[in-house]
Amino acid sequence: MYPKVLPLLKGIISCGFPSPADDYAERRLDLDELVVAHPEATFYVRVTGDSMNRAAIYDGDILVVDRAQTPAHNNIVVAILNGAFTVKRLYLKGDTVYLLPANPAYKPVRVESGMDFQIWGVVTYCIHRVR
């Protein structure tokens, strides 16, 4: 039978001397391990617009959203507000919830009881293309 998984390094040299690195072979780094804490709760979204520029979230960036995180004060969150998705900083003051942009050109929003408001997930990483 053919093997289902090929060992990455060990034993692939069938003749000659064994590699001196054999015993030190390790699994290569995987970005998922760093940014995905809860695979079943992790979603990716793309943002357009500049309302979060000062939080280093720029037009076209991809955000890692972890719904397993409980939203807390000062987290950047994806929220549904009055029928639209938005990415803002969650600001809790007493019983009042604010959604703060990170760009002085935009106004903060105070969430009123009559609004259709839902926190969709907590932003944990931002993937920004550098070139």
Added chain:
Amino acid sequence: MKERVLALVDCNNFYVSCERAFHAAIQHTPVIVLSNNDGCVVARSNEAKKLGIKMGQPVFECEQLIREHKVQVFSSNYSLYADISARVMSVLSQFTSRLETYSIDEAFLDLTGLSLEDRVEFGHEIKARVWQYTGIPVSVGIASTKTLCKIACEVVKQEPQYGGVLDLLRFSEADIDVLLAKVELRDVWGIGPKYTRFLENYGFRNAKDLKYADERWIRKYLTVVGERTVLELRGICCLALEIARPTKKGIMCAKSFGRDITSPDELQEAVASYTARAAEKLREQDTLASQITVFVHTNAFHKDEPQYSNSFTIRLRHPTSFTPALIRYALAALRAIYRKGYSYKKAGVLLNHISAGDSVQPDLFGEFSIPEHEQQARLMAIVDAINQIYGRNTLFFAAQGLSRPWKMQQHRLSARFTTRWDEILTIENG
């Protein structure tokens, strides 16, 4: 013996809920999802149910309702639903490893022996976590048998006072009977429309009647399935959890065409494509098939046109998952049943006699060669890997055709938000 404790976790209006998770504007509006080819309604939001849109109703019948009430309509986005389903099941497995994925949107959990202070609270925890992690609302029905769990889930969905979780084990026998009296026969798990008519002829009206059916009558008139249902209604567990899913019995790929097909070439392309997809599924679960059935039929709704349906089965000499070989057999089977002069509506390919991928045996006469088998397996592994990375049908077989004019119509398909980088949710964050 300890009392058995089972829970059914059932996703509410699952396909609709998947769409809602990625469409902010439709959280409280009527939403429906259509079947393959956008033919019938297969999922409805509660708002759409209230409008009177029925399950399975042809969409053309509800066009006026859709326009008047601005009902959001989606084609079935199975790529999305499959991924969200896998996420839900993964969250559920955090609560117990004794879990049976019963369908795309339902799972049974065996909670027997868990020392739970409060089962209802546990149910709410499950509900809350699935909602938080995946955005899918669920109902939880707890009881001593699967059949009762199903009933508990139905009750919970209709009666909001339970808050989405119902534990029948806390009910007295008399209270359970009150509930059962409200459950129609056709809504009892395992009782189909035909069985319902049969039972009604004997004076049964609801689940409670069935529960208290006379023993001798049961023996005499009911099948094993019927008898089992009666026992399950009495709280006697007859259906254990199928935790280790047995290897699939058969793999089917069958679809209605976007339009009726008369050309034999197009029919061949469709059958080849379905075979390729079925073979892919076969390899996904690391299995081989040694029987292939092809079937075709005309459109039964076009009563003025001549009707024809047929199927043909070929027993393969050796089990295989090699797409070119399976396509060759499938097309041979198709040639055996193809008749000129008909408009075909649907074709399908069924792979059967499934065995584990490592169970091939060389035969005595050397017709079957292990090296060749391995070479084919490696080739298929490469094709599958490429298609997985670059998208389905990046590499395909010429027999599948290029333009595929017969393909499913899905005019209202949403994006594959969780399986394609170029289709992820975009948030306009001005």
